[in-house]
Amino acid sequence: MSAVASRARLEAHEPPEEGGVPRDCVRLLVSSRRTGNIVHGRFRELLRFLSPGDLLVVNTSATLPAAVPAMRGDGVELELRFSTPAPGRDSERYWIVELRDGDEPFGAVEAGEELALPAGATARILAPFSGTRLWLAHLDLPRPLVPYLAEHGKPIRYSYVPRRWPLSAYRNVYAAEPGSAEMPSAGRPFTPELITRLVTGGVLVAPITLHTGVSSQERHEPPYPERFRVPPHTARLVNAAHEWGGRVIAVGTTVVRALETVSQPDGTVAPDDGWTNLVVTSERGIWAIDGLLTGLHEPESSHLEMLRAAVGDALLERTYEAAFEHGYRWHEFGDSHLILP
DSSP, X not given: OOHHHHHHHTBXXXXXXXXXXXXXXXXXXXXXXXXXXXXXXXXXXXXXXXXXXXXXXXXXXXXXXXXXXXXXXXXXXXXXXXXXXXXXXXXXTEEEEEEXXXXXXXXXXXXXXXEEOGGGOEEEEEEEEEXXXXXXXXXXXXXXXXXXXXXXXXXXXXXXXXXXXXXXXXXXXXXXXEEESSOOGGGTTOOHHHHHHHHHXXXXXXXXXXEOOOOGGGXXXXXXXXXXXXXXXXHHHHHHHHHHTOOEEEESHHHHHHHHHTBOTTSOBOOEEEEEOOOOOTTTOOOSOSEEEEOOOOTTOTHHHHHHHHHOHHHHHHHHHHHHHTTOOBSTXXXXXXXXX
């Protein structure tokens, strides 16, 4: 079997619920930095690997239906994907967007070009933002962006997901504030029942918000600035957990980015909100978190740079070898990986 075919075999093509598998029954691979052990389980067994006094930090950003049809002046039909508001500009009128022709980025546009969107809306391309894939656009919409997308948008999907699924398939059960172009998918396997069992078992849960953009990191691009908020009560809980000997477990790389943005080298964090352009690498290191609950990422993904900082090269390589050998599934509908101290 070729490497491409082998990788395609591991792609999760649909929500697990469609195959009769509840969200919290996806597989869970657990790796420990201290022991080097790798254990296989199910996500609903999470309490087996956590202890009273541990703190899970989750991202409560809700996924937007961020993709809308767009038409060029010459009649060429594209898809426009809303990524994130342009930093420092009116968030209703200026956005960073991506254009797609089928499953490929479309870069053959020029500054000043106007695209027709549903319901008489337009997006005027102002300037490139990142290479020829992301663009700064001026929007003229008939209503505010979130309700406009609720009426005319669809969730972003890639070719490994062959059919469309409703927005509910792309939202975590604790999602509260619409703003992410793509799902902060590490939290997808949680169910209300599982969260209740965790809290009853003494595990604390606290929120941050980080609104994700489109997956630039899947094409070797560094993450660009994203909006975040770390509330005061979450900062207090992170600091308290460290004081009493609990472990702070980030649910997803978005949580790592938010907490590390407001952390000090001694691991203390302070509440804050705004924009973060932090890129977590092995050289910089991890300060605020002790563990990470995440999905399984392709080799090209810059998420792996963050995972190297969290787990180290040797254990990360062994973990991915085990995931490949045992057929773990990748992407937003796939399986999970818990990294423990």
